[in-house]
Amino acid sequence: MIDFPVRIATRGSPLALAQAHEVRDRLAAAHNLGQEAFEIVVIRTTGDRITDRPLSEAGGKGLFTKEIEEALADDRADLAVHSAKDVPTWLPDGMTLSAVLPREDPRDAFISHVASDLAGLPRGSVVGTASLRRQALVRRARPDLEVVTFRGNVQTRLEKLRRGEVQATLLAAAGLNRLGMPEVATSVFDPAGFLPALGQGIIAIETRAGGAMAAFVAAIDHADSAAALQCERAFLTVLDGSCRTPIAGHATVEGDRISFSGLVISPDGRTEFATSRSGAVGEAGALGQDAAEEIIAEAGEAFLAELRSH
Numbered sequence: 001m002i003d004f005p006v007r008i009a010t011r012g013s014p015l016a017l018a019q020a021h022e023v024r025d026r027l028a029a030a031h032n033l034g035q036e037a038f039e040i041v042v043i044r045t046t047g048d049r050i051t052d053r054p055l056s057e058a059g060g061k062g063l064f065t066k067e068i069e070e071a072l073a074d075d076r077a078d079l080a081v082h083s084a085k086d087v088p089t090w091l092p093d094g095m096t097l098s099a100v101l102p103r104e105d106p107r108d109a110f111i112s113h114v115a116s117d118l119a120g121l122p123r124g125s126v127v128g129t130a131s132l133r134r135q136a137l138v139r140r141a142r143p144d145l146e147v148v149t150f151r152g153n154v155q156t157r158l159e160k161l162r163r164g165e166v167q168a169t170l171l172a173a174a175g176l177n178r179l180g181m182p183e184v185a186t187s188v189f190d191p192a193g194f195l196p197a198l199g200q201g202i203i204a205i206e207t208r209a210g211g212a213m214a215a216f217v218a219a220i221d222h223a224d225s226a227a228a229l230q231c232e233r234a235f236l237t238v239l240d241g242s243c244r245t246p247i248a249g250h251a252t253v254e255g256d257r258i259s260f261s262g263l264v265i266s267p268d269g270r271t272e273f274a275t276s277r278s279g280a281v282g283e284a285g286a287l288g289q290d291a292a293e294e295i296i297a298e299a300g301e302a303f304l305a306e307l308r309s310h
């Protein structure tokens, strides 16, 4: 039994709202319902409140998901819409990811008024990004650049770029596309050389496990994207990824095959351990887990512990 309206919990940023509306519209279409069968419940998360320092310093996982999951647990909402890359590998007891939408562009976008790509930036240019993964990958490619921490939503960052505070910034292409502003990207990075965050470009829907709502939501699950996410989250789970640990990876599905590339990199971009493999899509989780175990064996616990302590 589904009680209407179905309450959809989301953060309140323009991107989060665009994602929640996409989920609502897909559920409405799948179940022959109108928009009035749904209600959007906006939740302010710790990640939204902290705007003055990098979230990696705020510590803890799930800074963009915790209060939303509390709304689910307290029955103030029926389902929660997340960017999969913000969802910690451990979900609260009784919660599950019931569906994912078809993956948007998983790549990172390069945005600049002075160069068409990272390689074209003049020596010593300043690149702003708060993501430790993007910082490390930029330093690896261009050790001569200055990398500064840069926070705020998409609109705030573009304003800082326009004012010339930095010469370039990086954002998920998926976010720009979902906001209807793909033209903001000056260029996009090839994932082979600049691996995205695990789950980047995927919207995940969380519900209580096993109930009618989980089944209602599962109707819009996109199998290939779900398999890719399963592989990427298995990789992250084994490596105990936190926002302090630069970890990257990307899985692609073609027919009944899945391919995965992943890496762990030091924040200065000088040391990295990378691997890739492919296998049957039914083994998506095992493939990601196996890739992570190879990286642990190669890098050694000491290197990984060092990374986690940064």
Ligand SMILES: NCc1[nH]cc(CCC(=O)O)c1CC(=O)O
Binding pocket: 064, 083, 084, 085, 086, 170, 171, 172, 174, 175, 199, 200, 201, 202, 203
């Ligand atoms: N925490 C930031 C965040 N979480 C998800 C996205 C982009 C959308 C996506 O990956 O689906 C972003 C912004 C960015 O990285 O530019």
